[in-house]
Amino acid sequence: MDDASGSPSTARAAGAETSRGRGGLLDRWFRPVQVPEEAAGTLADLAARGSLVFVTRAAGLLNFLYLAWLLRRWNLPPLRAALGLRGPLPWLLRIRSSRASVEAALRGRQSTLVFLENGADPFPWLLDVQRRHAGAVFLVPALLLWSRRAKRLEGSFWDILYGSAERPSRFATLAAFVLNYKRALLRLGAPLDLSALIAERGGEPDALLGRKVRGALHHHLARQTRAVVGPALKSPRRMRDKILRDRSLRATMARVAQEAGRPAASVEAEAEKDLAEIASRYSPAFIELLRPILSRIFARLYDRVEVDAAGLARVKRAAAESPIVLCPSHKSHVDYLMLSWLFYVNGITPPHIAAGINLSFWPFGAIARRGGAFFIRRSMKGDRIYTATLRAYVKQLLRDGFPQEFYLEGGRSRTGKLLFPKTGLFSMEVDAWVEGAAQDVLFVPVAVDYERLMEGGSYARELAGGEKQKESLRGLLGTWKVLRRRYGRVYVRFSAPVSLRALAQERLGARAGALAPDEEGAAPASAAARSALPSTTGDKRELVQALANRVAFGIAQAITLTPVGLAATALLSHRRRGLSARELAARVDLLRAVAAQDGAPFAPDLQGAPSDPCRPGPMADALVRLSRERLVEVHEAAGEVIYRVVEEKRPVLDFYRNNVIHRYVSLALAAAAVRALGGDEAGQVRERARFLSRLLKLEFMYQSGLSFDEAFEASVDRLSRLGAVAAEGGRIAPGRDAAVLEFLSEMIRPYLEAYRVAGEAVLAAFSGPGRSAPGEGAPVALDRRALVREAMERGRAGFLSGHVALREALSKATLENAVEWLTQRGALAEAENGRLALDPQWREVELPSLLHEIGRHLGG
Known part of the structure; x- marks a missing residue:
């Protein structure tokens, strides 16, 4: 399964196979030590240009010993000296540790090792050596972690024996190595070229410049350590007290x-109760316990x-720079589960995950909290x-530097399409950044796709009108059936x-510095003060929407x-009914x-x-799998192979089409316009x-920053280059390849x-019994769900009668979107008790006209 994960295999001792025969x-x-894939090439390039000085904490x-072994296997300049490495074992192993031996190694273009926390500061001396040395000297920060034990703010008895996570005792290091060597990892930071540094800032004294070098290296290695093992852990009590003291939360409670x-104590008790409902109980030890279990489950x-190794390496670098939000x-x-497991096995702190409160049922809720989940209500309006408590959490x-994860779609996509982003948590992250919780926040778009x-099966039932099954212990116990399949x-x-910082500067410029959080955060207490910042409120809304759109486009x-x-x-x-293998191949091409x-x-x-x-290959394998799953039938006739989608299974297959359709929407819209008009002026x-x-x-989400024109x-x-249309003389007409169009x-x-079914259902629902025009007996207002149910039923009738050609058109999610579109356009207006009423102008003129225009694309 390590090979299946992509990164763990490719990152393990990268380059070690160059010396496969050398035991x-x-x-x-x-x-087994996990090494970045690019490390061997990076070090080889540096060694060709100068001398390597590794720096560890x-x-x-x-x-x-490890660095010496690694350099030997990669056929790189050997590690000959370690400045300040003392003790009987180094002496017995004849490891040179004096300044003279280090300088001699540098002059001989060999590798050396120095330490940040071991007696005298070596960096002023190394700068002096560089001034006297003809070749470049590269300082390479090296983080070797034999244990993923996180630092805790509250000390314990075990710290006496093991030391802290940052400064483990020799006994702790040896024990961690023996127990965890198969999960150890090496991280190499950006090299520092001392020759370039001196050329740029040579006028500064070596003592001052050396302190700056030391500080930069120390800060870099600290960030690398935090990215792997996570920030220092607080006890649940300390975390609770910290959050309840949040200034913005206190201001909201006072208001x-x-x-x-109400008494202040009563309001604070409510906030504490809400926090207990929300907060995770993050435990790295529990995650380590789950790691092998998840590895076996995923292998089964x-x-x-398949993991994007380059993208994952980019995330590793980002996690060491600023707090990240997946x-x-x-x-x-x-x-x-996949992302948390993937992060942990690749040496990145697993994220705290925003999960729906529906998943907090026992025992899954308690397990998920220890894995980093924090739970959010579906609705918090009013x-x-x-x-305010959620914002403070x-x-x-963000202030502590924990990676976070939330789904911009809110819930799972039943259709396979990327859903439009919900901006609530984006707004909270922006508020936290505005209040100074972090200098920057890096949002990482991630796509997780399944063959x-x-x-x-459950999605298809829901889209056909079935009710979503509530998550429960009974459902959890039923997952054993899932584990028997591939x-x-x-x-x-x-x-x-x-x-976030760069986007704010790009979108708002100097106005980014005047942003203010929402009222539940730290906005001015009075309405008069808030009204004095109207542009700020609009700027913040614009930034949040731009951020959500940018992330959504990144996922797509x-x-x-x-x-x-x-x-x-x-x-x-x-x-x-069917498609020949020849036609299918042409379409896939x-x-x-x-x-x-x-x-x-x-x-x-x-x-x-x-x-x-x-022909043998992945497309043939895919069709075999679809046939085996009874989604597609394979027939042979007149010497041709014909593929026919099983009618009842079209909605299941539609999920996989929706995974990729965003790539072709712009072409599809233009092609449909040309086809409906049969050729017309370009403007039409x-x-x-x-x-x-x-x-x-x-x-569909269209590309942000690109106008419709x-x-x-x-x-x-x-389309012209594909032969689907012919554009000339100010006209656009169907081209030579009608099949592509x-x-x-x-x-x-x-x-x-x-959308036609939804419009017809709305028109019929607000008309008199058995009539298509308004009359006595027509309802004044209808519940939104009732409208969708009416559309589903009308769609089924239309499909059986031939008015609707495609079964996948009867998607509950699409019909809900159609009703929402009519609401946004003003056709349906909110009435009493959240019901919807049809606008008379839309009923008499605009909705029939809309249905006619849609019909032009559907052939009637």
């Missing part, structure tokens, strides 16, 4: 007590876990104490972190295109070419593989595409059919 006494103990013979006439469930896509309950996590989804591969990819860019996703897109985007031009990530086994499902085609774009704005022009240009246009058909 050694220490190989057994040192070979504390003196230790074990560190010297609520004053406005409601999945063929491989923002993954959310398609399965496996997501948070509860100022709860909101998030702020304290086969564990919850696929689910193919999992793909985890990381986009570049989004810097990181989503892996899998063979199953490509096959599902090719098979579902048409109305005929098109999808791959378009995505490759955008730099989309593909599943590794797709690289160079054939698109033809009749543009407006038709704009209509579709606005209609489906709740279904720019996106349309780019899409028409690409049809294929791309049909991608959005299920959504258009769903």
Whole structure:
């Protein structure tokens, strides 16, 4: 399973295989140490340009032996001296430790080792050596961790024996090595070129410059240590007291007590109760206990876990620079388990995870809290104490430097599409940053994709109108059935972190310094004072939305295109019974070419593989798997292989198409506009595409920072190169390749059919019995859920009668979006008790007109 995780295997003693034939006494103990994949190449490059001086925090013979072993295996300049390494064992091993031996090694272009915390400061002397030395001297921070034991603010009896986590005793180091050598790790920091430093700041005395070098190295190694083992742990009581003393929370409690006439003690007790409901009970020891269990579970469930190694390395660097917030896509309950496990086995502190309060049931809630989960209510509207307490908790996590994780979609995506971001937690993180909890916050977009989804069957039932099953102990006990199946591969990819500080500067410029948090945070107490900052409130809202959009776009860019996703897109985007292998291969070729031009990530086994499902390769394997799962039927007729989607299983396959459809939406909108008009003036085609774009704005996220006109022009240009359209003389018409135009246009058909069904259901619901026009007996207002149920039922009737062509159009989630779209457009207005009423103008004119326009794309 280490190989399946990607990073643990590639990072283990990278480069050690260069000396596969050279055995050694220490190989057994040192070979398992996890080393960054790029380390060997980086050190080789430095060694070619100068001399290497490794810098570790504390003196230790074990560190010297490991580095010496590693350099020997990589055929790099050997480690010849360690300044200040004392004791009988180094003496017996004849390890040179004097300044003269270190200087001689440097002149001979050999490697040496110095320590930050071992007697006299070596850096002024090293600067002096560099001034007298012709070649460059590179200081390389090296963090060797034989134990993941986190520092605790409250001391204990064991500290006497083991020392602290930062300064373990020799006994603790030896014990940690023996017990944990298979999970030990090495981190190398950015090298410091002393020759370049002297050239830049040579006028400063060596004593002063040496102190600066020492401070920079110490700070860097401390951050690296914290990124691996985590910040210092507080006891639950100390954490509680710290949060309840938060200035913003205290201000909110005082306001609520004053406005409601409640005793201050009563309000504080409410906040303490809310905090107990929210807070995690994070335990690194518990996570270490779970690690091998999760490793076995994932090995049992999945063929491989493919990890974006470069992206993960980037996250490691980010975690050592600033607090990070992971923002993954959310398609399965496996997501948070996978990421926490992946972080831990790759030497990164697992995140504190924002989870829905529905998951706090016994015993899962208690287990999850120890794994870092903190629980949030689905709705906190109007509860100022709860909101302020949650804000204070998030702020304290950020101030302490704990990695965090939350799902911008709020809940799991049942459709496979990336849902529109909810901004509540983004707003809280921005508030915490504004209040100075951290100098910067790095948001990491993460895409977690599955070849086969564990919850696929339950999602299909929910989208068909079934009720979501509440999480419970009974459901947890039923997971044993899941463990008997295999689910193919999992793909985890990381986009570049989004810097909150940089984004604020980019969007707001100098106004970023005037941002103020929301009222539940530290906003001015009086309404008059708050009204004096109207632009600040708007700026903060703009920043939060821009941050959410930027992260969402990052997730979309990181989503892996899998063979199953490509096959599902090719098979579902048409109305005929089946698709020949030849046609399917042509469609997959098109999808791959378009995505490759955008730099989309593909599943590794797709690289160079054939698109033809009749030739051995990942596409053939995907179709075999879909056939085995009875999602697709395979027929042979007239010498051709025909693939036919099982009608009742189309919604299941639709999940996998929705995983990748965002890559093709812009092309699909433009193609559908051209196809509906059959050729027209470019301006008319543009407006038709704009209509579709606005209609489906709740279904797809469009690229931020790109105007509609720019996106349309780019899409028409690409469609022209594909032969789908012909653009000349100010007109845009269907091109020579009608099949491509049809294929791309049909991608959005299920959504258009769903929106037509929803519109027809709304129109019928607010009309008299058995009539399509308003009359006596028409309801004044209806519950939103009742409207969706009406649309589902009407859609089923339409499907049976042929009015609706595609079963996947009867998606509860899409119909809910359609009702929400009508609400946002003013067609449906909030009435009493949260019910919805249809606007007369929409009922008589605008809604029938909308249905007519949608019908133009559906052929009637």
